[in-house]
Structures are given as structure tokens and as C-alpha cells.
Amino acid sequence: MSRDPLHTKLCDSLGIEFPIVAFTHCKDVAVAVINAGAFAVYGAAPHSPDEIAADIKWIRERIGGKPFGMDLLLPAAAPPGGTIDELRAQIPKTHVDFVDDMKKRYDIPPPKGRVEHFELGWVAQDRARAQLDVVLEERVPVLAFGLGSPAFLIEAAHERGIQVWGLVGKPRQAKRELEAGVDAIIAQGSDAAGHTGSIGTFSIVPAVAAIAGDKVPVIAAGGITTGQHLAAALCLGAAGVWTGTVWLPSRESDVDIILKEKLIAATAEDTVHSKCMSGFSMRILKCKWTEEWERPDAPPTLPAPYQLLLGGELHQAVKDYRIEPFMTDAAGQGVGFVTSMKPAREIVFDMVDEAREVFENLTSDEPVATPG
Numbered sequence: 001m002s003r004d005p006l007h008t009k010l011c012d013s014l015g016i017e018f019p020i021v022a023f024t025h026c027k028d029v030a031v032a033v034i035n036a037g038a039f040a041v042y043g044a045a046p047h048s049p050d051e052i053a054a055d056i057k058w059i060r061e062r063i064g065g066k067p068f069g070m071d072l073l074l075p076a077a078a079p080p081g082g083t084i085d086e087l088r089a090q091i092p093k094t095h096v097d098f099v100d101d102m103k104k105r106y107d108i109p110p111p112k113g114r115v116e117h118f119e120l121g122w123v124a125q126d127r128a129r130a131q132l133d134v135v136l137e138e139r140v141p142v143l144a145f146g147l148g149s150p151a152f153l154i155e156a157a158h159e160r161g162i163q164v165w166g167l168v169g170k171p172r173q174a175k176r177e178l179e180a181g182v183d184a185i186i187a188q189g190s191d192a193a194g195h196t197g198s199i200g201t202f203s204i205v206p207a208v209a210a211i212a213g214d215k216v217p218v219i220a221a222g223g224i225t226t227g228q229h230l231a232a233a234l235c236l237g238a239a240g241v242w243t244g245t246v247w248l249p250s251r252e253s254d255v256d257i258i259l260k261e262k263l264i265a266a267t268a269e270d271t272v273h274s275k276c277m278s279g280f281s282m283r284i285l286k287c288k289w290t291e292e293w294e295r296p297d298a299p300p301t302l303p304a305p306y307q308l309l310l311g312g313e314l315h316q317a318v319k320d321y322r323i324e325p326f327m328t329d330a331a332g333q334g335v336g337f338v339t340s341m342k343p344a345r346e347i348v349f350d351m352v353d354e355a356r357e358v359f360e361n362l363t364s365d366e367p368v369a370t371p372g
């Protein structure tokens with residue numbers, strides 16, 4: 001009998017059934033995906049160390065000993081430390097005035113309370129370090145990094161039995177990560193949601209797969225929302241897929257229903273690569289905030305973390321008061337294929353069934369039907 005194309009070395013290395021990794025900021029989505037036989041990495045970057053410890057416990061209680069991962073952001077450019085007020089005091093007045101004017105023109109009130117963006121670990125390196133200590137202490141099975149090189153902590157992680165995954169957007173970064181000793185490489189194309197480089201998924205994945213050879217599994221990311229994408233990623237040499245956008249409008253997801261509807265209606269053309277959210281180049285859903293920063297009289301965006309701190313109160317107010325024109329999130333170009341609000345479990349199974357069908361059609365003797 002021929003080998004199951006969906007049973008890859010990523011499945012063997014993690015003890016999972018399907019080579020699908022969900023990146024999600026929602027614990028319920030993570031649990032549903034894991035219990036469906038795939039793998040989930042929980043995005044812990046926006047949380048305090050205490051919250052991260054509680055989240056790990058919560059997830060563990062619901063997955064019966066199955067493996068899971070946590071993701072943190074460690075950009076080398078983050079300031080070494082400082083309170084939010086100290087960091088915000090460094091923002092130029094021109095930028096503060098630009099955002100204040102926007103708040104006035106769109107009637108955006110102050111946020112109701114805590115500003116979630118101010119909790120992000122990478123606002124300063126001391127915060128990111130405190131988050132990392134919790135994840136190491138808790139010995140989560142997989143630790144992934146969407147930004148920054150994990151080289152400095154690989155030894156400490158391996159001593160605790162933790163796999164370390166690095167995310168790359170360029171072949172030379174893949175070489176560096178391999179030399180540092182990562183256990184898997186996520187090769188992410190510019191189609192992806194969030195912080196990306198400029199190389200498309202179809203070019204970066206085979207390039208990184210060639211560099212990794214048999215050493216470690218390569219996981220493809222960027223614009224992957226269907227089983228057709230999953231099958232294509234495996235054909236490009238990946239051992240699995242790393243996905244983000246597809247889970248945002250899932251039934252379990254804690255994303256606001258207004259934003260879920262925007263995502264379901266969106267096409268690939270409704271996302272934009274912009275530095276206006278975090279200061280890093282990031283693919284997000286177009287909204288009033290992205291539009292305003294494209295105005296000819298807009299000031300240049302600030303470097304991270306200052307751009308995020310500049311917009312933090314406005315973004316929180318948009319969330320608190322559900323101000324639709326400004327509602328946005330990271331979203332990849334595969335968003336156009338996300339057309340309904342399905343349970344996460346169904347998303348996993350549909351992706352698997354569709355990928356199997358693609359492989360069966362490729363090897364079938366039956367003539368393939370042509371359109372028309």
C-alpha cells in the first residue's frame with residue numbers, strides 16, 4: 001500500500017495525526033485543533049507572565065497529555081527596558097498630534113481600561129525575558145518565535161526537553177537557525193498574516209526545504225487556508241503547514257463577530273503590507289487606520305515598539321466600543337478562501353479531506369474533468 005502523503009515527519013516528531021499547525025491567540029481554538037488531531041501553538045506575546053502560566057495550565061487540563069506549543073516575540077530591536085510612560089514620552093509630538101486629530105475626526109473615545117497592546121512582551125526586552133522564563137519553567141513541548149532568533153535559548157530549552165522552532169522569511173535566516181540548532185523551521189511567505197518578509201510562499205518554502213534537507217522538518221506558512229494549499233505545501237517540500245488567518249473566524253474564536261464578518265467577506269486584495277500597526281512590516285486587513293497612514297500628509301511610521309505604543313489607546317478603544325471602520329487584525333492573502341464560520345475541528349477535517357482528494361486526483365487513472 002502506498003504511503004499516506006499526509007503522514008509526515010512532523011507528525012512523527014510531535015505524535016500528531018495531521019501535519020497542520022494552528023497559530024492562535026485563542027485558547028479555545030488551540031484546544032479544539034489539538035483534540036482534532038492537529039497541533040496548535042498559542043500566541044502568548046500579548047500576555048503577562050502570570051497570565052501565560054494560567055493559560056498553560058488551562059490548555060493542559062483540556063488536551064489529555066497531547067503536545068502543544070507557545071509562541072513569543074523577541075525582536076532584537078526592542079528597547080532593553082522602561083515603563084510604558086517612559087517609552088511613550090519618546091514619541092514625537094507630530095505623531096501624537098496626527099493620532100489625536102484622527103481620534104477627534106472619528107469621535108474615538110479613550111479606552112475603557114487596560115490597553116492590551118501595552119502588555120506585549122516585545123515592548124521591552126525585560127518583559128519578553130520574563131515571559132520566556134515562564135514558558136521554560138513550564139516545559140511546554142514546543143516553543144516558537146515569530147520574530148527574533150531563538151539561538152540564545154536553544155540549549156536551555158533542550159535541557160528541559162522543549163523543541164524550539166524558528167520562523168524565517170529568507171533563506172539566509174534558515175541557514176542561521178539551522179546552525180543554531182532549531183528543531184523545525186517555519187518558512188513563511190509574504191502572503192502571510194502578520195510580520196513577513198517580501199518573498200512569496202511558493203519561493204521561500206522550496207528554498208528553505210533545500211537548505212534543511214533531512215535535518216529538520218520545514219513547515220510552510222503564508223496564505224494557507226485550504227486543503228489544496230496544504231497539498232501544495234507538501235509538494236513544495238514542507239512537512240506540514242503553519243496557519244493563522246483561517247482560525248480567526250472559526251466558531252470557537254474569541255474575535256469580535258463584526259471582525260469575523262469582515263474577514264469572511266474579505267478577498268486577497270483587502271489585506272495590505274504596512275508598518276502602521278507595529279512599526280514592522282506586517283500584513284493586516286485594510287481599515288481606516290491603514291488608510292489614514294497612507295495619506296500624503298501622514299508622518300512616516302515610527303520604529304517598533306513606538307508605533308504600537310502610539311496607536312495602543314486608539315486600537316483598544318476601537319475594540320472596547322466595537323468601532324467597525326477601524327476594526328482590523330493581521331490577515332493573510334488566503335483570507336479570500338475563508339467564507340464561513342466553521343468549528344475549528346471541521347476546519348481541520350475539511351483541510352485534510354480536501355488535501356487527500358487533491359493527492360488522489362493526481363494519482364488517479366481517471367481523466368480529470370476540465371471546466372466547461
Ligand SMILES: Cc1cc2nc3c(=O)[nH]c(=O)nc-3n(C[C@H](O)[C@H](O)[C@H](O)COP(=O)(O)O)c2cc1C
Binds near residue numbers: 225334
Ligand atoms: C491575528 C493574528 C495575529 C498574529 N500574531 C502573531 C504573533 O503574536 N506571533 C507570531 O509569531 N505570529 C503571529 N501571527 C502570524 C502567524 O503566526 C502566522 O505566521 C501567519 O498567520 C501565517 O499566515 P496565514 O495567516 O496566511 O496562515 C499572527 C497571525 C494572525 C492572523
